[in-house]
Amino acid sequence: MTDDRKGTVPVWMLATGDARVPALADDGPMTAERLAELRSVLAGLAEEPIATLEAHPLPDRLDRGRGIPLDAASPLAQHLSQLITQSARSSSASAPAVSEGLYRMVIPAKVAAQFGQGVIRPMAAKGTVCAFRGPLVDSAGKIVGGAKFVPVGPAASAGAVGGAGATAGVAIGGSAMLTVAAPLVLMAVAVGVSAHADGKRQQAIEHITELLEQLQEQELEQEQSALDGCRDAINKATAILLDQGKPGVSLGLDSAVHAINSALGAVDRRLAKWQSALDKLPEGQAVDLGTLTKSFPGIDDHGGVFRAHLELATLAIALKRRVVVLQAVEHAQSDPGNLFENFTRALKRDQQRLDELESGIAGVLVRLSMLELARPSGLRPVFTTAEVDRLMRAAHRIHQLGDGAMVDSRSTDVAIEIARDEDGSVVVFPALPA
Structure with a gap:
C-alpha cells in the first residue's frame, strides 16, 4: 500500500x-x-x-x-x-x-x-x-x-x-x-446502490417489527411479511446478475416484483389521502388533536398506525430500488457497446417515481411538523394535568416528524x-x- x-x-x-x-x-x-x-x-x-x-x-x-x-x-x-x-x-x-x-x-x-x-x-x-x-x-x-x-x-x-x-x-x-x-x-x-437500499430495508424492518409488537395489527403484519418475503428472490437475482448470469423464473423474482408494486400502490393511495387531509386543514389556524388523529391515526403516539405506514413505505421503496438496480444492470449488460449509458438511463427513468414518492412523503412530514395544536375543546375552564401532558407530548412528537425528512434533492x-x-x-x- x-x-x-x-x-x-x-x-x-x-x-x-x-x-x-x-x-x-x-x-x-x-x-x-x-x-x-x-x-x-x-x-x-x-x-x-x-x-x-x-x-x-x-x-x-x-x-x-x-x-x-x-x-x-x-x-x-x-x-x-x-x-x-x-x-x-x-x-x-x-x-x-x-x-x-x-x-x-x-x-x-x-x-x-x-x-x-x-x-x-x-x-x-x-x-x-x-x-x-x-x-x-x-x-x-x-x-x-x-x-x-x-x-x-x-x-x-x-x-x-x-x-x-x-x-x-x-x-x-x-x-x-x-x-x-x-x-x-x-x-x-x-453493488453500492444495492447495499444502500438493503441497509434502508434492514432499518425499516427493525422499526416495523417494534411498531407492530405494540399495535398487534394483523393486516399490517401481513403487509410486512409479503414485502420481507421478497428479500430471498432479490438476493439471489443480485448474486446471479453480478456474476453476469441471467435470473430465471425459478428464482421467484416476478412474484417478488408484483408484491413490491402492490405495496407501492398502497403507498400511493395513503400519500394521496395524507396530502388531501392536510389540504383540508384551515390555513394558519391551530388544529385540534382529535381532528388530526382521524386522518393520521396514532400520530400522537410513539408507535401509531401512521408511523407503521411510513415504515412500510420506506421498506417498499428500498426493495424497489434494489429491483430497479437489477433491471438496470441486466439492461446494460445486454448491450456491450453501450454499457454505462444504458445503466444510468434505466436507473434515471425507473427511479423517478420512487423519488417523487419519497419527496411527497417528506413534504407531508414537513407540513405536519409545522402544525400548531389547539387547546382541548370543552366547557371546563381548567384542564387536567394528564390532558396537558398528552397535548405537550403529542406536539413534541409531531414537530419531530420533520427532523428526518429531506425534501432537498440537490445532488x-x-x-x-x-x-x-x-x-x-x-x-x-x-x-x-x-
Whole structure:
C-alpha cells in the first residue's frame, strides 16, 4: 500500500467511455481539496462520466456486515485486481504494492444525480465504523491528516467483464492519466446502490417489527411479511446478475416484483389521502388533536398506525430500488457497446417515481411538523394535568416528524467504498455522500 508517514494515496481517474478532456497538469501529488476540484473539472468537461478510485490502508476495525461480499471470482473483484496489477506494472512508483486495502470510488454529482436521490442520503450507522471516513486512515483505523493524492498511470488493460465485452484502456486525447473502466464503475455503483437500499430495508424492518409488537395489527403484519418475503428472490437475482448470469423464473423474482408494486400502490393511495387531509386543514389556524388523529391515526403516539405506514413505505421503496438496480444492470449488460449509458438511463427513468414518492412523503412530514395544536375543546375552564401532558407530548412528537425528512434533492458526490482482502475477495459498502 502506501507509507502512512508520507501520507500518500494512489488515485486513478476512471472514465466510463472514450473521454476527451483538456490536458491536465496534475501528474504530481495533490491535496484532497485539489482532487475535489479536479473531479469537478472532469465532470464538467469530459464527454463521458469520470470517477476517481483511491487506495487506502485497510482499517483494523471494519464492520463488514453492512456491505455486500463478493468472492475473488466475481467480475467486480477481478476488474479491481486487474486494474491494480496492470497499474503496478506500468507505474510501480505510485501503484499499491500489496493486494489488500480500502478502495474508495467517488462518482461526481453530475452522474450521481441519475442514480436517484435515495442513494445520496446519509444513513445512520450502528455499532463500529463501517467504512472509510476522511482523507486517510492508518493501520489502527485512525484518520490522519496531510494526505497527498498521487495519480496512477492508466492500466494497459483491465480486462473485460464477462459477457459485457468492454475492456479498459487509455482515454482518447487530453490527459494520459484517464483509464477507461466502465465495467468496474458499473459494478461498483450497482453493488453500492444495492447495499444502500438493503441497509434502508434492514432499518425499516427493525422499526416495523417494534411498531407492530405494540399495535398487534394483523393486516399490517401481513403487509410486512409479503414485502420481507421478497428479500430471498432479490438476493439471489443480485448474486446471479453480478456474476453476469441471467435470473430465471425459478428464482421467484416476478412474484417478488408484483408484491413490491402492490405495496407501492398502497403507498400511493395513503400519500394521496395524507396530502388531501392536510389540504383540508384551515390555513394558519391551530388544529385540534382529535381532528388530526382521524386522518393520521396514532400520530400522537410513539408507535401509531401512521408511523407503521411510513415504515412500510420506506421498506417498499428500498426493495424497489434494489429491483430497479437489477433491471438496470441486466439492461446494460445486454448491450456491450453501450454499457454505462444504458445503466444510468434505466436507473434515471425507473427511479423517478420512487423519488417523487419519497419527496411527497417528506413534504407531508414537513407540513405536519409545522402544525400548531389547539387547546382541548370543552366547557371546563381548567384542564387536567394528564390532558396537558398528552397535548405537550403529542406536539413534541409531531414537530419531530420533520427532523428526518429531506425534501432537498440537490445532488452531491457519491462515495462507494470497497474493502479488498489479500485473496482478492471484496466487500462493497453502501453508497454514501462523499
